[in-house]
Amino acid sequence: MPPVPPDVNRQRVRFGTGIRREISAEVAGLGKNHALVITTPGKSRLAREFAEYLGSKTAGTCSRAIMHTPVSVTGEALEYARSVNADCLVAAGGGSAIGLAKAVALHTGLPQIAVPTTYAGSEATANLGQTENGVKTTLKDSRILPRTILYDSELVATLPGPMSATSGMNAMAHAVEGLYARDRSPETTELALRGLRAFAEGLPAVLETPRDLAARENTQRGAWACGAVLGRVGMALHHKLCHALGGAFDMPHAQTHAVILPHAAAYNEAEPEVAGLLAPVAGLFGAKTAGGALHDFARALGAPLSLREIGLGEDDLPRAADVASRNPYWNPRPVTRDGILALLEDAWEGRQPRN
């Protein structure tokens, strides 16, 4: 049976300081009473905290989620979920924890509650990227859309400054590509602009005062809007490049997005129609081009500007260009291997984007 198209509006979305403490009632609201809590290893304390809130509704905790959702880890989590008879999943963390919960849900149909601690936005989509043998593939299936999202500003307030900056730029990338997506609508454009505005204002504020919970909530609202765009429209060159780099070279997700975004925006902005669609992004920062504005914004936030500084070898660039141009995909500007290689060389050096 082909999957039903996802409908982001089906989600229950709540914002609030300390709202994670209501997790037991949220599980009960789904008609469930045996939750498996999923986190990354670094968040195992948070998993235990959730187990305390859930009390007798805890089926177990699994703190094995890692970046890019390797299928081997999914296999282990799946076995554990079955062994403890979990009837729902609580993913507390960034895209890695939420990705593992989606992967388990794909095989079991278990409903999920997502409690995001980064801005990656996976909680608002029915997309899942999985890695096997160094290749990252993505799928979309309405059955893996989390049923509930709890945005607790206290949880994102612990996100260190550099991660706040890169994770925020990861979210902004969904919105930027949403603005020129082939299947965009006035609604997704409005969501994208709302999300971009929230980060343009909110990121400098949370970097200045990381514990400013009102500013954090503003960025979380931005994360939801940008994630909802990602869930509703198709992405293009930027996401393709980041997936290629993540899958083939295990590059860190958010940092890679932060480095690539200005270059991908500039590449597409060379197409006059895209320049028009991205003009509001340039305008948001009082700049002439979106690519230049995003590069300057990243610099001001202290985000990494080059692939070199986040660990990609110069010798890897030709293979990265091969992987990223392997399967044809839609992009508003035609994609060539040479064009991609030139973009990657600029991004590797951390040059000002070409526009």
Ligand code: NAD
């Ligand atoms: P992540 O979940 O891997 O987290 C990165 C690190 O930060 C981890 O070690 C984690 O424990 C730690 N961390 C998370 N929140 C923290 C906090 N508040 N304070 C301190 N440390 C914290 O990183 P991510 O960028 O959120 O997610 C990346 C993954 O999500 C990738 O695999 C990516 O493909 C996927 N993703 C999927 C979608 C989708 O729609 N399917 C969207 C975005 C990202």
